[in-house]
Amino acid sequence: MKSMYTLATAAAALMAMSSAQAEDMTIVSWGGAYSASQQAAYHDPYMKLNPDVNIINDESSNEAVAKMRAMAEAGNITWDVVDVVAADAIRLCDEGLAIEIDPDKDLAPAPDGTPASEDFGELLVSPCYIPQIVYSTTFGYRTDVAEWGGKEPEDLCAVFDTETFPGKRSLEKRPINNVEWALLCDGVAPDKIYDVLSTDAGVEQALAKLATIRDDVIWWSAGAETPQRLADGEAVIGSTYNGRLFSVIEEQKQPVKMLWDWQVFDLDGWIVPAGLPEDRLKRAMDYIYFATDTQRLADQAKYISYGPARKSSAPLVGKHAELGIEMAPHMPTDPNNAKNTLLYNYEWWADNRDDLDAKFQAWLAQ
Template identity: 45%
Template sequence: MKRLIFRSLAFLFALVSANVFAEGELTIVSWGGSYAKASIDGIFKPFEEATGIKVNVEDYNGGLAQIRGQVESGNVHWDVVDVESQDDLIGCDEGLLEYLDDLELPDAPDGTSAEEDFFEDANSECGLGNIVWATVIAYNSSTYEEDPPSTMADFFDLEKYPGKRGMRRTPEVNFEFALMADGVPPEEVYDLLSTDEGIDRAFKKLDTIKDSIIFWETGAQPPQLLADKEVAITTAYNGRIFNAINTEKQPFVIVWDSHIRDYGQWVIVAGAPNLDNAKKFLQFAARSTSMAGVSNRISYGPLRHSAWGLVDKHVDTNIDMRPHMPTAPENSKNYLDNNAEWWAEHRDDLFERFGVWLSN
């Protein structure tokens, strides 16, 4: 069970004095593209300026394979990684990640303790809450000009909305999308997926569009697939589509119906070569101002209540960011919270079955 285990500080302290810099460096691994840029400008560069610690940034596509390989080989060169919530739970259970029980976190600007200020379940034994993000569906407005798709059921309706579909190459979120498209209420999805009948039903629904799916693996691919018109509609990370609309002026539309929310978390790789600097970074990233620094650049929400008061205009385009967040009231009419614990328990079996389905 995920739980908040961090002790909070009585006040927001400076990591180092203004003229005494720390030494060394730090390798942080994130998801590349517009999200990585938002993190670099919103957190990484301010951290470097505040501490003198050099941040080296690497990209990856998620999962634990690279972390597991480094830890098991004893050749760890990553320090901090931005992971999905189920990977935090699995990695912690397998001993791939450092425990954070001695990490002290800053209070909110008004003195509210970190424990009260963070969203429920944002933090875990090995993970520090970073962002709330969503997997949504999106389409190019020029493709469906009349009566455009507005529901998850429309995504699976090839007769009414013909064209290729983009989906991430994973059973995660795809099973949930399939069941919601088939009429299952969000609150019943994981109970149904816990049965053989539910898994079979999800596969059966995916079968209806299988021949029309182009699978993607990186967050940068869905907006590119839409721009190139390789797909008519795709699942995607909401922030990547927002960036394409807001910054690149692409004619894309986000459909929020049945979106799936998740938390991104900072973790420290077990045996990280720069452990002390990694902990200093997590303390810095936990600040409300740090979280807002990302959310004012890309539409992923902060995981501290106090940070929401700091979310305002996009730093470059001056657009109001709050209506574009997954948790905005207008976007919250019908959605599903990702059940990381469920996926941590069922992941291996379902990934194996999904792989067989892909090959058939």
């Protein structure tokens, strides 16, 4: 029993210590190259301006919603600013786990005075969410596949054409994106996709289209898997985040090319947890104001090929910090890359995600 007691006091002492260091600010993100780009573009300059703040990186974005829900249940919020994708942000906002933000009051206007709400425009998909970047999930393919006889995929439907382009495909192990792509290549008009998917027959249709290539698919669940498979030659064509493909092509110099056709846009950005004490909330909002201004967002593009979420940042995007190449042509939002794009219907997925996922997983397990 005595050991339990000493343990408890030690734990209490430790907790008291950590709360005394009020300058720590915990920022949650994804880790890897993405966190590194945020460190360089946001954290380091912010800490230089505010020497009393120490930013701690927590790489828990993948479990962010689960963890924030449990934190709220326990009434013990340990995070200050959290980086999540739009779908998660909408869910957190719905559940009251994130605070609402007034873009024109809480965020910096563009350098020419345009208010933030206009500068971000339609990308403000949730009242709690401040987008940083636009990324896309799109395909990359190997350029040295002998069986293709010199042909290269030109559109999305090459993914479903195993005759002309034989070889393994690497697709994400979840229905989102895959069912949309399947319907597009099955002749459904882009603006009808969600109407079709809302019916049982539509889901069947999408799965049936996917079934035509099922034996050639290796499924992925982590974003780093497709780049590894493309580099290995294990897969000849595969979907992943465009920044990962940029790194494979430009940094690692692998024989891989981008297939931008029908890339699916998504957002990544900040939310601030609800229930923060006054002083921490003030600091979190101060950080957000700084980190989402026009220059900062443009700076991030120097380190990773994701497009800044502000319109006013686009002209400021410069060259890659190490490679020295122009970044603008590598942005998913560049007009040359964005001829055919899909923005998915967050509302629809919020309602049908669980149901469709159950069907998709059952289909996979058959």
